Each structure stands twice: as structure tokens, then as C-alpha cells.
Amino acid sequence: MDIKLQGVSSEQIMLMADTLALKGFVVGARNLYATALAAERDPLMRFRLRLRTGLLQRPHRTTPDMMGLLKQLEGQHAQVFVGSGLATWKKTAPFLDDERFMTLEEKHAGLLPLPNWHWNLQVVLWAVQRTEKVEGDLVELGVFKGHTTMFIAEYVEFQKSAKRWFLYDTFDGIPEDQLNEGWDGVNESVYKGAYSYEEVAERFAPFPNIEVVRGRVPEILHEGCPDRISFLHIDLNNAPAEIAALDLLVDRLSPHGVLILDDYCWASARAQFDVERRWFSDRGLHVLPLPTGQGVFIKS
Numbered sequence: 001m002d003i004k005l006q007g008v009s010s011e012q013i014m015l016m017a018d019t020l021a022l023k024g025f026v027v028g029a030r031n032l033y034a035t036a037l038a039a040e041r042d043p044l045m046r047f048r049l050r051l052r053t054g055l056l057q058r059p060h061r062t063t064p065d066m067m068g069l070l071k072q073l074e075g076q077h078a079q080v081f082v083g084s085g086l087a088t089w090k091k092t093a094p095f096l097d098d099e100r101f102m103t104l105e106e107k108h109a110g111l112l113p114l115p116n117w118h119w120n121l122q123v124v125l126w127a128v129q130r131t132e133k134v135e136g137d138l139v140e141l142g143v144f145k146g147h148t149t150m151f152i153a154e155y156v157e158f159q160k161s162a163k164r165w166f167l168y169d170t171f172d173g174i175p176e177d178q179l180n181e182g183w184d185g186v187n188e189s190v191y192k193g194a195y196s197y198e199e200v201a202e203r204f205a206p207f208p209n210i211e212v213v214r215g216r217v218p219e220i221l222h223e224g225c226p227d228r229i230s231f232l233h234i235d236l237n238n239a240p241a242e243i244a245a246l247d248l249l250v251d252r253l254s255p256h257g258v259l260i261l262d263d264y265c266w267a268s269a270r271a272q273f274d275v276e277r278r279w280f281s282d283r284g285l286h287v288l289p290l291p292t293g294q295g296v297f298i299k300s
């Protein structure tokens, strides 16, 4: 049904849409958020509408909980963020009025099954910008559909960089012999048949300095990987492959280079946390654990 809304503010439209969203009427809610967003100019209201749209991007059994939490916190605080596994309030959201950030986040959100990845993207963006002048190339292990790298590459206009970025993935999920306990369902429910090497290579075609490589970590790294690395993003969701990658690549990180372990503090990836924390402490090194779930290591 098409209806014309007159004499209502975008906040009132948002409240109507919230009711629909909490009852599971996702399409109607999304349409109302889009209507309100088109008319709204205030950055904070736009942010609130965009967060809601993000939460409804791929409705999940946890979506009503996240919507409820968002509304509850907004009752008390002005700048609230709720995303997958993370809520912040009483905090400045650095991306709130960065229109370029928000637009690109929205543009690529469909490439990831987890809603509102803003804080995680902010951390990776910091690392890539910080290492711009550090010697070496960029490497990502675990690409999926290319969400994080595509966002960053467009944000920083990586096609203009003299550096190269190498992206490694099986493009067929986690190898069976590397599956950590509790991860066997993920291959079937998230990866198998959902993406392909060809699709991802095509996605990055506008970037002549980004190379998409199909192969299994660690074996594929022996066939070719930069000798000097300025930024390393490891996101394989499996402990044996990530440890093997650390063995091979941490020595190649240039001084001041940054490593981000995407899964470091996710409770579902506890096996990775245990072995990776030990890997670093055995060498007298320390990873900064973040509430985003990421771990950050800066080479001295």
C-alpha cells in the first residue's frame, strides 16, 4: 500500500518504523526509515536512521534484541551505537558526521552478514592510514566477499597508491581439517555457495593494484606473498591457519607496520584468542584487545 505522510516529522516516522521493526515487519520499517532519511538533514537524526537501516539489512534472531537495546539506550543518551556484538553510548562516534564514511559503509554493508560494522571499519581505516608511509604492501588473509578491503580501498582511493594489496582466500570457506570446535555449521550456513573467486576478482577489478589470490593459507603464502608488509589483516576464523600465518608473516611486517587480528576477542573464536595470545607472549609481544573483537599489534 502506498501512503502519503503529511505533517509528521522524521522522528515520528522513525518511531512508527521502530514499532514495525520490533514486530518483525522489516520491509515496511525499512521503507519508512528511507522516507525519513531522504527528508532529514540533521547529522544525528540521519545517523539514528542509518543505524536502524543497518540493523534491518539482514534480519536475524538477534535483530529485535539489538533494536530494543538501541531504543533503550537512546532513551537516556544522545549518541548511541549498536552493531553486531558492540554497543556504545556516552562516546563520540567518530564516523557520525563523516559523510564519506557513512555512505561507503552503507554501500558495502550487503557484503557482510554482520550489521553495523562501523567501529571495526574505523579501526582498519586507522591502520591503513597510519601505515601509508610504512615500507611494504598490504595483505589480507580471509576475504569473503571483500567487504572490509573494498570499503577501505574506496575510502582512501587506493587505486592512486603506489602500494599493492594482496587478498588471499580459498573462496570456498574454512578447510575442513582446520575447523575449530563449533565452527562446522558456518561453512554450510555462511560460506558454501555464497560467493566465488570470480565474483570477488571482478569486484576489485577497478583497482589495478589489488590482487585477489585463490588458495589455502598457509600453503598459498609459500607460492607468493610480499617480503615487506606495512599492513596485515588476518580474518580466517580458524586457529591453525592464523598461527601458521603469524609464523610466516609477522617477521615480514616493517617497523611501525600494523597487524589486525579480526577475530581476536570474539567469544565464538576463543580457540584463536588462546593460541594467539600465547604466540605473542612467548615472544615478549602484546596484542591490544579491542571491544570490537579485533586485536591490534604494532611492530616496533
Ligand SMILES: C[S@@+](CC[C@H](N)C(=O)[O-])C[C@H]1O[C@@H](n2cnc3c(N)ncnc32)[C@H](O)[C@@H]1O
Pocket (backbone or CB within 6 Å): 111, 112, 141, 142, 143, 144, 145, 146, 147, 148, 149, 168, 169, 170, 171, 172, 173, 174, 175, 178, 191, 215, 216, 217, 218, 235, 236, 237, 238, 241
Ligand atoms: C570472516 S571471513 C573474512 C571476512 C573479510 N575479512 C571481511 O572483512 O569481509 C573468513 C574467510 O576466511 C576464509 N578462510 C578460512 N580459512 C582459510 C584458509 N586456511 N585459507 C584461505 N582462506 C581461508 C574463508 O573462506 C572466509 O571467506
